[in-house]
Amino acid sequence: VLITQGRYVASAVKKEQYPETERPEIVFIGRSNVGKSSLINSLTRVRNLARVSAQPGKTQTINFYEVGLKWREEERRKIFYLVDLPGYGYARTGKEQRKIWAKFIEEYLLTSPRLLFVCQLIDIRHEPMASDCDMFQWLVEHHIPVLVVATKADKIGKNARQKNIAQIRRRFGVPDLSVLPYSSLKNEGRSDLLDVIGDSLIE
Ligand code: GDP
Numbered sequence: 001v002l003i004t005q006g007r008y009v010a011s012a013v014k015k016e017q018y019p020e021t022e023r024p025e026i027v028f029i030g031r032s033n034v035g036k037s038s039l040i041n042s043l044t045r046v047r048n049l050a051r052v053s054a055q056p057g058k059t060q061t062i063n064f065y066e067v068g069l070k071w072r073e074e075e076r077r078k079i080f081y082l083v084d085l086p087g088y089g090y091a092r093t094g095k096e097q098r099k100i101w102a103k104f105i106e107e108y109l110l111t112s113p114r115l116l117f118v119c120q121l122i123d124i125r126h127e128p129m130a131s132d133c134d135m136f137q138w139l140v141e142h143h144i145p146v147l148v149v150a151t152k153a154d155k156i157g158k159n160a161r162q163k164n165i166a167q168i169r170r171r172f173g174v175p176d177l178s179v180l181p182y183s184s185l186k187n188e189g190r191s192d193l194l195d196v197i198g199d200s201l202i203e
Contacts, residue, residue: 001071001072001198004069004077008063011061012061014107021081025082026115026118027117028119030088036084044067064083067079080201085109089132125164128167149189150165180193
């Protein structure tokens with residue numbers, strides 16, 4: 001599967017600002033600084049499509065990107081919306097702000113009519129934090145399909161990788177959970193993730 005286009009469409013903090021579209025949506029979510037912007041840029045190969053930030057917790061809007069896919073050696077093409085949600089679990093904003101955030105993420109996730117699945121990003125180097133586990137449980141409880149993507153895979157060796165993926169499965173309580181390692185630096189995992197996205201778009 002190849003990406004044919006990626007462009008920014010809109011940002012929203014409430015429902016009225018969501019773009020009007022019939023396109024299916026694939027959502028990216030994770031703690032601040034997990035590498036979400038880097039992954040979106042790596043996946044789409046559009047430089048600076050998502051803003052990579054040295055300052056965690058800055059993006060506080062839901063960002064919509066229109067992304068085109070084409071199947072190799074086929075006529076088939078699809079367009080989907082890639083939806084970038086604000087990072088969760090960022091302490092510096094304080095309790096009140098965090099609550100507003102969560103509500104605003106929840107409202108989107110519970111009302112989006114064409115949400116195909118959520119990519120939940122976890123930093124492969126660290127044990128999932130309570131906020132990661134809470135988010136995962138919440139998605140499962142609300143019957144939203146989740147793909148766990150383990151980011152920054154280039155930062156650790158192969159053995160540690162397997163060990164940490166097993167730890168994610170354990171912490172999330174799903175022994176056979178599929179966890180896709182990804183490195184935005186090396187574009188590793190990119191074609192696997194594109195295949196998953198492509199498959200989800202074929203009804
Ligand atoms: P976001 O806050 O989740 O959008 O995270 P960013 O994409 O802004 O990345 C946070 C930091 O992690 C930046 O310094 C990135 O350069 C770094 N980073 C992100 N992805 C990778 C990766 O795959 N490998 C490495 N080595 N660093 C990464």
